[in-house]
Amino acid sequence: MLNVHSYESMGTFDGPGLRLVVFLQGCNFNCLYCANPDTITLKGGTPTEIEEIVRMAVSQKSFFGKKGGVTISGGEPTLQAKALIPLFKKLKEENINICIDSNGSVFNNDVAELLKYVDLVLLDVKHFNDEWHRKITNHxxxxxxxxxxxxxxxxxxMWLRYVLVPGYSDQEEHxxxxxxxxxxxxNVERLEILPYHTLGKHKYEHLNMKYQLDGVPENTPEQLKRAKSILEPYFKLVVVN
Known part of the structure; x- marks a missing residue:
């Protein structure tokens, strides 16, 4: 049984090809710019049998093509690693590509077992500098x-993902x-620069939570272009997602 927050069919931003994206409930980080604060708490969500997710994936399999598949996101999916293992086994039996979108902060025997069935990890690096990482995530x-x-x-x-937040994660040296x-x-196939946005700000108001980055502007095209040019010498492929 998995605790699911929501789904997205035909997703194009969470791994290769067209994907069924399953957002799980609960996260151990508390990122200042989190666009889905309603996924942070471990409470809530919808208890869901893994067979239901397999059924959804199989029904959409014809749309996946050679590259697409299922992406498990969150929240932080590795918090539910033990429950994900039987799901991943069944998806592999159906020859369905599996991605997991993770902050990489949870590792135990269940996570190690889970990673045996994963085709690709979307690893979210919130900041390379530990001090700034703590400011952004509290970890x-x-x-x-x-x-x-x-x-x-x-x-x-692995695909690396990096959210570019003006004044927080855009320092050239880092x-x-x-x-x-x-x-x-x-094993790093690409790095994705994720532009900072405020699309989830209204959720904070609905949840009676304070939005910590109020007043921080979204990226200019020049800022994104500059970050891309800095990173391109280091990676096979750098894209602004």
Missing amino acids: ENNRTLKMAQYLRDNGIK IKALGEHFKDFT
Whole structure:
């Protein structure tokens, strides 16, 4: 049984091809710019049998093509790793591509088992500098970096994702440091720059929560272009998602 927040059919921004995206409830981070604050709490969501998700995936399989499949997102999906294992086994039996979108901060035996069935990890690196990472997420970043190393050591394909927030994660020296750290990770297929946006701000008002980045402007095209040019020497492919 999984605790599901919501679904997105025919998603195009969460892995290769067209995908069924399953957003799970609950996250251990509390990112300042979180666009889905309603997914943070472990309470809520809809208890869902894995057979229901398999049925949805199989019904959409004809749309996936050669590249598409299922992406498990959140929240933080590895918090429900034990329940995800039987789902991933069944999806593999149906020959369905599996991605998981994770902040990389949870690692235990269940997560290690889960990763055996994953075709691609979308690893969200909130910031390469630990001090700034703590400011943004209220957590240190060493677990995320250790997860990246584990994925590298085990040959698991990875896309890095980096949200560019003006004044918070756009410092050139730290972006370069990220590139230097990951430049020799042969399992990294691409880096995605995710522009900062305020589309989820209204959710904070609805939840009676304070939006911490009030007044922070969205990225200019020049800022995105500059970050892309800084990172391109380090990776096979850099895209603004």
